Amino acid sequence: MSWHVEPEMLEAYAHTAIDDAHAYSIEAHLVSCGECRAQIATLGDQKELETLWTEINGAITVPTPGIIERGLLRLGVKDHVARLLAATPSLSVSWLGGLILALGFAVTAAHLSSRGFLMFVVLAPLLPLAGVAVAYGPRVDPTYEIGLAAPLSSFHLLLVRASAVLTTSGGLAFVASLALPQKDWAMVTWLIPSLGLTLASLALTSVISPLRAATGLAFVWVSGSALALYYAANTAATAEDLFGGIVQLVMVLVTVASVALLFGRRGSFERGVRH
Amino acid sequence: MMTETRTDRSLLLAVGEGDRSALHELYNRHAPWLMFRLRRRCSDTGMVEEVVQDTFIAVWRKADTYTGAGEVGAWMWGIAIRRLVDHLRRTRNLEPLREDRSATVVSAEDQVLVGVEFGDLAGAIDRLSPELRAVVQATLVDGLTMKEASQLLGIPTGTVKTRMMRARARLREELA
Numbered sequence: 274m275s276w277h278v279e280p281e282m283l284e285a286y287a288h289t290a291i292d293d294a295h296a297y298s299i300e301a302h303l304v305s306c307g308e309c310r311a312q313i314a315t316l317g318d319q320k321e322l323e324t325l326w327t328e329i330n331g332a333i334t335v336p337t338p339g340i341i342e343r344g345l346l347r348l349g350v351k352d353h354v355a356r357l358l359a360a361t362p363s364l365s366v367s368w369l370g371g372l373i374l375a376l377g378f379a380v381t382a383a384h385l386s387s388r389g390f391l392m393f394v395v396l397a398p399l400l401p402l403a404g405v406a407v408a409y410g411p412r413v414d415p416t417y418e419i420g421l422a423a424p425l426s427s428f429h430l431l432l433v434r435a436s437a438v439l440t441t442s443g444g445l446a447f448v449a450s451l452a453l454p455q456k457d458w459a460m461v462t463w464l465i466p467s468l469g470l471t472l473a474s475l476a477l478t479s480v481i482s483p484l485r486a487a488t489g490l491a492f493v494w495v496s497g498s499a500l501a502l503y504y505a506a507n508t509a510a511t512a513e514d515l516f517g518g519i520v521q522l523v524m525v526l527v528t529v530a531s532v533a534l535l536f537g538r539r540g541s542f543e544r545g546v547r548h
Numbered sequence: 549m550m551t552e553t554r555t556d557r558s559l560l561l562a563v564g565e566g567d568r569s570a571l572h573e574l575y576n577r578h579a580p581w582l583m584f585r586l587r588r589r590c591s592d593t594g595m596v597e598e599v600v601q602d603t604f605i606a607v608w609r610k611a612d613t614y615t616g617a618g619e620v621g622a623w624m625w626g627i628a629i630r631r632l633v634d635h636l637r638r639t640r641n642l643e644p645l646r647e648d649r650s651a652t653v654v655s656a657e658d659q660v661l662v663g664v665e666f667g668d669l670a671g672a673i674d675r676l677s678p679e680l681r682a683v684v685q686a687t688l689v690d691g692l693t694m695k696e697a698s699q700l701l702g703i704p705t706g707t708v709k710t711r712m713m714r715a716r717a718r719l720r721e722e723l724a
Binding site: 286287289292293294295296297298300301303304305307310311313314316317321322325326328329330332333 | 670
């Protein structure tokens with residue numbers, strides 16, 4: 274380009290000390306002239322420009338979604354729900370890896386001895402229980418504080434996360450149960466206890482902390498199972514009969530009671546979960 | 549001064565692929581003049597800074613919407629002036645009492661109509677009243693639509709139209 278704005282004119286323009294007609298002609302020229310743009314750039318407040326760039330650079334730095342979040346997005350989960358789910362500690366890759374490991378051991382044990390099958394039935398319900406316990410609450414959730422201020426209600430978040438944890442660990446346990454030596458209905462005896470224990474821990478969360486609720490229930494479940502096994506060893510009833518009959522019935526009742534309690538006390542979740 | 553080794557277009561292309569340093573280079577080249585130009589239209593320094601910030605964030609996100617037709621500078625100005633319109637509209641909505649007193653009109657009024665004595669276009673433009681000149685600037689110079697101009701200046705669209713007609717008539721009269 275042969276024509277350029279004179280330096281004095283640029284300076285006058287930069288200091289808003291020029292009439293509009295000249296300003297328009299300078300502006301029209303600046304749009305297409307890199308040389309004059311470079312010239313006027315030297316007149317800018319460098320410190321201000323640098324500060325502004327730092328802010329822009331920060332604003333465009335958005336964390337790239339991790340593998341779980343991308344998977345959820347691909348499944349059609351809304352982005353804010355996907356972010357909340359991906360931030361759930363018990364939905365992390367390491368947690369899921371732990372689950373697979375635990376289930377793998379249980380399945381192997383089931384193949385090695387008949388008692389191993391019972392071990393699987395006792396263990397499988399504990400996995401979602403532990404998952405839900407560390408899915409929500411001030412101690413374990415990195416987004417807990419954000420969650421309290423989010424437009425999504427705490428109760429809603431709790432349900433969303435709990436069902437996500439229940440589905441993943443339940444799904445994994447189901448896949449694992451396909452590898453069990455028993456190929457009958459006994460394969461899924463862990464299902465209703467899983468549901469019952471998880472919902473009971475959610476309901477108890479309205480009274481005590483999630484970790485305490487889960488620990489207490491796990492203790493009750495494991496000692497109850499041990500008692501049942503001890504009882505079975507002294508009577509004609511087999512352990513399979515016990516877990517197939519009485520335990521299932523009790524767990525159905527626990528599930529129903531927990532759901533009722535959970536929805537009855539939903540308001541107490543909005544003030545935050547107990548520490 | 550550093551010579552412009554890469555064209556604006558190739559930088560914008562790189563920005564579209566997520567190249568942060570390309571955006572920085574575009575910022576270094578274009579932010580200063582955009583800021584000066586915005587400052588002539590808005591006396592609120594804080595708002596001008598926010599508009600520049602928004603503009604480059606928009607460039608980062610929408611680099612791929614640049615069709616390649618026209619100067620990159622013109623494309624950027626198109627984004628910047630519309631961001632300014634948005635900002636001004638938002639502040640006006642928050643402060644309905646100041647509806648008709650936009651910063652741009654005030655700053656235009658502040659400018660003394662110097663008695664340019666030659667009968668050229670520049671002189672004719674300068675002899676327009678600040679109100680008419682503001683409309684000429686928003687539509688002809690900044691490339692806004694009547695509606696956007698009305699939002700920028702905080703006046704009804706009908707007023708923009710009548711002022712535009714009056715400005716045209718005045719200019720024609722002066723240049724005849």
